[in-house]
Amino acid sequence: MSQPITVTHTLGEQILVTSGGVELLAYVYAPDPDPFEARKPYVHPLRTLAGGLVSGYRPNDHRWHKGLQLAAGHLSGQNFWGGDSGAGRGQGDRRSGDRVGSMRHDCFSDFEVTEDRLRFVERLTWMESGGQEWAAERRTVEVHSVEPAEGAWALDWSLHLINVRDQPLSFGSTATAGDEPAGCTGLHWRGPRDFAKGDVLGPGIPGDKGRTAAAQLMGTPASEAAWIAFTAEHDSNDTHSTVLFAHAPENADSIHASHWFVRSDPFPSVALSWAFFEEFELPPGESFGYRYRVVVADGAWDRDHAEDYLATHRW
Template identity: 50%
Template sequence: MTLSLTHAHGDRITVAHEGTGTELFAYVYRPEAPWEAPKPYLHPVRTLSGGLVTDYRPNDHRWHKGLQLTASHLSGQNLWGGNTYVHGEGYLALPERVGSMAHVAFGEVSAAGDRAVIAERLTWHPHGGELWAEEERRIEVCDVDAEAGSWTLSWTSSVTNRREEPLRFGSPTTHGRPAAGYTGLFWRGPRAFRDGKVFTADSDGEDLMGSQAPWLAYVGEHDGRDGHATVVFEHAPTNDHAGDQGTHPAHWFVRSAPFAAVAPSWAFHEELVLAPGDTLDRTYRVLVADGAWDREQVAAHLKARTW
């Protein structure tokens, strides 16, 4: 199976599967509205048969854009977008706290055979524009399985603190709001995926909020066409971060109502503190599959693929 890549310079990179003619995803890196904390994102993301599995600027949260790396609370700034949660006051419009993640350059943009690679350098900024962090990002299509009707995206980000003081990664939950630990890699599913099925290797349902598991699957049903899609999020075993409170494993943020959303949060219950000059490394895989996969099917597929 062959992948192709089209680069509209200054705007986006599109990766397509030539066997099916499907555009698997677009990586959009041009900056958008300042209020939405400009940052690159993937949308649309599709299954091999063309089923849509991401949403873009929904009317409830305009800053939700497909699949993107976010930082909802970062040393008092909001690199997530929209209103900022303030304990005791709720979500407030505080534009002076809304920052950005800016594209700098691509180190590699390529497609050959069944692999496609986007390697990028980015900088992270508070609202005032100072340099707070530098990121090395690598997004790769690493496994196209036409027989299974699936493909896999890997995402690796290495974020280095360029401040002279620690960067404190948090979330609304670390700032006082229960069950709202969203930050880090964040997926917003299409409106049709509301009330979808969520499960891990051992558990089902939204009691998974704030829990830990090596992977989490979301099954949704399409609008406009028949059938389902399954999106599986998996974090690398190396993602534990040794911080000032010991290791810092991922916890899942997941909702199926009032909308579909998943994030392997890097600061759900406790802040993650990154010292000056230190680098935070995170690697994830996202499996995008046609059909409603069950627990056994997901587990068997993942077990056959090593890190």
Template identity: 55%
Template sequence: MPTVTGPRVVHTHGDRITVAAPATGVELLSYVYAPEAAWEAPKPYIHPLRTLAGDVVTGYRPSDHRWHKGLQLTASHLSGANLWGGNSYVHGEGYLELPERVGSMAHVAFDEVAARDDRAVIAERLTWHPHGGDLWADEERRIEVHDVEPESGSWALTWTSVITNRRREPLRFGSPTTAGRELAGYTGLFWRGPRAFRGGRIIGPDAEGPGLMGEQAPWLAFSGEHDGADGHATLVFAHAPGNDHLGARGAHPAHWFVRNEPFAAVAPSWAFYDELELPPGESLTRRYRIVVADGVWGRAEIAEYLAAHPW
């Protein structure tokens, strides 16, 4: 049986929450909720994200996209607003500087910040706003750190978001691809890897490589090699069964946005090819698991881990 070690939580009020592995003191993540630059569509995010060995596996404000911040929930095209940050894509004109489109996701309160025997919990309420400040949506977010296993060199993070439309008309979730740009379907949960992970290995259950862009699968993994430290790390991104990522029960299907050039990025997109429409008063629920592991994990190793750690 694996050795399970419970995490520890420190809350710096008004700024961030850090979660550390008690056996080593390694800070596994920092959840930052202090607001930042308006142009970058301020929103809470996780950075740094680390392996149990202490190696960082997220990037922060890279020179190519200052609004890329570790692991964060985004909405690149939302009923004409940009809750992603930076320039906005306009079909036929490319990316334009349109500050009047850039909105925000604002921290409201924490319902729970706690450490238990086997996990840490961050439960937060947020509000979503276009540039003008109107209330467009409420979000209930729950981030859990669990299954800290030194023997396998891995730990897991589960991210659950419930977004409720507070407008009197539908919220339309889109992406640059739904707006006309090919293979740019990013929106929803988004991970930006460190610069060293450029050219990293991408695998899914039945295929591998950047060709997984726009494809569907229950999980996708990205392995990269560190700068400044010997070795590699693997991140496994998995859908909860309730997400119905294939749309088999009538739900909106999800497709992977993934690339390893010119930078490392993964997003289980909510609206890769088609817009997702959320009627007034209704809620969208999405749940994901991210396994952070030291070393390069293969397809069989990932499948074995996921089978041993059911939802």
């Protein structure tokens, strides 16, 4: 049975969702001040029902990593990820904002709150560093299945992106730009520092601390692993938390095959990468879409627990 939620919308800034006295998430759509970090909406903090923090914000190794956010490391020569992530091999570590794009929040075209569910539709514009409008996005975010008996709640994130330029948009990643195997693009999660060297598991992968399981899953196509999970023990107490990421079935028919970007060491990071190994083009006026689910749970889930949850919580 779902537990009631409370939604607090600070207009022009953020949306807070609480339940059982715990702030489960903040969806922040007011842009952060530094253009170098590719200003765009993000979700931070993300917390379990027991209050375990499972997202990181502006870590000192990658200031543009902000909880859960949609990003694009390499898009027609521009970087909608942040930093110099899309520079490519041999470009060096240079702080330059002349190729870092941004995502402008335009409006919420739909906003629905019931006792135990939030659903909103956001309209955004992707703009290159000079301010030209390149893409229009319709983003839908839903918070649901806040279930104390399961010790978990779910967030669904879907996107529909249309090319508004008069020429094709070329979607790639840091890997396609030459920085193997960093296929950074798509929906991206950065975990908190105490999740470093945590367990990673997926279909056929029982879980293993640190690099081993993450290395096995890095670059794995979604057609072979529709979900993965990340679990770790928190600092200062003896509790564990799990974050599970899943592709909706229809993603298999989208514009391009997706692959997993997974790191546990030296930092916790997962991306549902839509252009890991090769670029794809979106012609003018054309569009594509993807839908994802993120499950935030208390405890250290194993593979069977993750698969049972997904089997009983259908799309």
